[in-house]
Amino acid sequence: MRVCLKGLLLLAVCLYGSSIGHAIDSPDEMLPDPVLEQKAQHIGQQLRCLVCQNESIEESSAPLAKDLRHIVRQQLQQGRSPKDITLWMTQRYGEFIRLQPRFSASTALLWLMPFLSLMIGFLLARPLWARRTSPPPAPLTVEERQKLNQFFNKD
Amino acid sequence: MxxxxxxxxxxxxxxxxxxxxxxxxxxxxxxxxxxxxxxxVRNPRLGQAVPAFSPLPALPEQPTPCPGLSWQDFHTLTQPVLLLIWASWCLPCLEEIPFLRQHIAGETTTASPLALWGVCYKDTPSQAAHWLEQAHHPFSRLGMDYDGQCAIEWGVTGVPESFLILPHPLTGSRIVWHGTGSLTEALYREQIQPFLRGAL
Amino acid sequence: MQALFTTLLAALAPVFSPESGHFALALACVLAALQGILPLIGLRRAHSPLTALARPLALSHCLALLISWACLIIAALGDDFSLKLIADNSAINKPWPYKIAGLWGNHEGSLLLWVSLLSLYCALLALLPGQSPRHPAGLPPRLRSRLLALLGIVSAGFELFCLTTSNPFLRLWPVPIDGLGMNPLLQDPGLAVHPPLLYSGYVGFAVPFAFAISALLDGRADALWARYARPWVISAWALLTLGITLGAWWSYAVLGWGGYWFWDPVENAALIPWLTGTALLHSVIVVEKRSHLQSWCLLLALATFALSLSGTFLVRSGILNSVHAFANDPARGLFILALLGLYGGGGLLLFALRAPNLLPPATPSFTPLSREGALVLNNILLCTLCAIVLTGTLYPPFMQLLFGRTLSVGKPFFEATTTPFIIPLLLLMGGSMALPWRYAPINPTLRRLALPLCLTLGAILPAFWLFPTALAASVAVLALWVINAALNDLISRFYTMPQEHRGLSRLPRSLWATSLAHIGVGITMLGLCGMAGSQERLIEAQIGTHLHFGGHDWALTALTPHHGPNYEAVEAHIIIRRHDAHGPVLAILEPQIRLFPQQGQKILHVAIIHRPLEDLYAALGSVKEVQTPQDQNTYRVILRVHENPLASWLWFGGIIMAMGGVLHLIPARRKRRPACA
Structure with a gap:
């Protein structure tokens, strides 16, 4: 299960990794190293701005978001891993700060919903396919086809 | 059928x-x-020990000096502490001034066991002093959090926010209550006082 | 011209006063109630004059609402700030188109828009020719009366809501000298037409809802029913598609973040009914052609409208946290919830009671590998996507309610969970068109798909070379597959026509429509993949700064002040040259930073050049004055520039999708009957 979820996450990261704009309004805020900066943006996009609604700290222009962006970059420069940084944030602001909730007992329904609804869908559709009573007619033989052609041509 | x-x-x-x-x-x-x-937003610090933070300086140039605030101060608590995070630029903080002036400031001087400590969030000393004057300086300790780092340690998302910290002889002091928005008399009576009665 | 306009306004104002508007709204509510009750009584007692009242009532109901709009618009143009709605959302110096558009940029006005659009649908239903010897395909009059009655009941409830809790004609005392003006972000042509489009999509699903209720009351949802209902499903779907596309475009072009979809509850509220609506669009075909999936189709029709109702209104109750919701009011929420319970809940209850007794299909069943099978799979996938979005949107408030936990479900979650389902959906989309009904033998199907399959396989290598990530490349290949398959379908059908009757316009209209819609999806998907490779650069610049970015040379040549009607702005002139500073000029971008003194807000006005393969996008951040070493003042600005590959394909694809829908609605040319034998 875990592996599967991680796989999904990875897929999404590949697709959307660089597609999001952000609210950084000064180049000074960015790290000089583009690779590290990209990493910082990716971490920031997973963290919710606590002041505004449904914006990540990378997108928000709130002062608190700016402070948190700074902390993300500072800690990255100190060599901390993205996982550590997210954990650091979660210790202070709770699960609320994660835009992508962790898989746990309380979020199991959320994460399993795709599979559940897919399964329900197939269960509901099964009788439609299973109801097949008569096999489909065999394809026309050459003779039949000729007869038909004759019939239509005559018309 | x-x-x-x-x-x-x-x-x-x-x-x-x-x-x-x-x-x-x-x-x-x-x-x-x-x-x-x-x-x-549920503050994850609730029910936990006081988070570590670097010492906050006191507000300079005050007629009645009030000490700053550090993490160690919470280890040697003898009485419950209401920690208030505020700023002079925030409107709800202005709204809670009358309440602070009447209740907390009065109670701390009399027999009440509650101490009011403050953290001033991202403010300038002069403006903070002006605010304090209006509020009759209710705090017995006040730290200036100029860069907002302390507030981040406490998981504060906006001012004003308040925390109630109870001392515990065995496990150390704990954060037992957290509130966002300005303190009101009703809030104090309904949510804070029950803890104080329990602590006595 | 201006004087004529003012005198005209002054002459009209006493007649079309806000009180007349209020009265017209109240009248509309009564007429809607009558439209709901009288025809139903007439149908029950087989009393045809009462039944026939549905049409005139629907038309007058619509007329009453149009009058109340006229009153509101005249008050807005005349700057009548004694109306609370106008005082809160307008201002004297606002350009006049936005004085009108601002009317629906708030709760009261948008609700009035909602009910008015519903009444327009009623009027359309009433005006379209009914079934007669001349129009054998028209709606039977009894069915039409019943539909109008059901829609009248829905309208009456919402008009009552409008009158009692959100009256747009409330007066204000004392009358302010000037209005507060609206959020400057909303002062944009895109947003002026966005709500009407989106709402006409939302509201449009009321008609299939009424069709479904009617079918449940009859206990029969046959092919004929599906044939009558299908154009209404398609039109609502096409409008919703356009509305969502425009919303995404607005996010992209106006918000200035460079993104286009943020998985905000308000956006999800539009996406959820779109997903069920798309599922409905496909399942109603199965009902029409094969008489299968009737109860499922009815459920989808009920659910789509219920979800679009909840989407429109629950975001206003303050339960769902959203960036761009209207002012929240839980008290209004209760009224809305009651209406939702009445209509959505009532519909589902009727479904629970009646659906099990629907007549079973008389047609033979099908195998999984068939057109029906593919459409069923399409429905499963679309509903799974819908379930994901719905659960993700509702999870945080319900977790808080049930367990007192606060958590967030945002963009990263939705992207991670929806992507795996989009891939099989695209795969299916390309293949399904080639499948015959009932039973698809494998080999002929593969042979039919051989050409697009080969073309798509050939595109794999270039795709992986062009697109930045493996996933973007694979989705792009799948999108190409969808487009190829749709084109292949058109072409192969073209060549199977007898030579003497061959012609592109002679191909069945529905085939054109489906192919176009699928091509539109493919184009949008390609745009999405292209945007995965978007790049941006943030620089601090002064006049004369050159930046080499995206293979072009970007030069900031001037900064000029700019006076708008109700704002002051600084405009940057950026000249983009191909290759380097001496190359040919590619484009000139003029982004602005606008200050609206009335609201004290700064708004980015981004500049975009749409090119076929990329968008060049520039946003001007802050401007600051600095001193040079020579003691001269100069300005330094923060510039954010983006290069967004295939960005315009996103919107273009959306328009093509909707065009597919529209094409299906245009009545087919009357077939010339062969001289009778």
């Missing part, structure tokens, strides 16, 4: 919708009464 599988299946959407509707009804009812706030 015999109930078949089709009947049960057909009833499921209505049941699901009823469940959702019931949930929404409950939320809306409680949102109007103020007991359900969809924007609330």
């Amino acid at each position: 015999r109930l078949t599988r089709r009947h049960y299946l057909a009833a499921l959407p209505a049941l699901g919708a009823a469940g959702l509707g019931g949930g929404f009804l409950y939320m809306l009812r409680h949102a109007t009464q103020g007991t359900f706030d969809p924007k609330a």
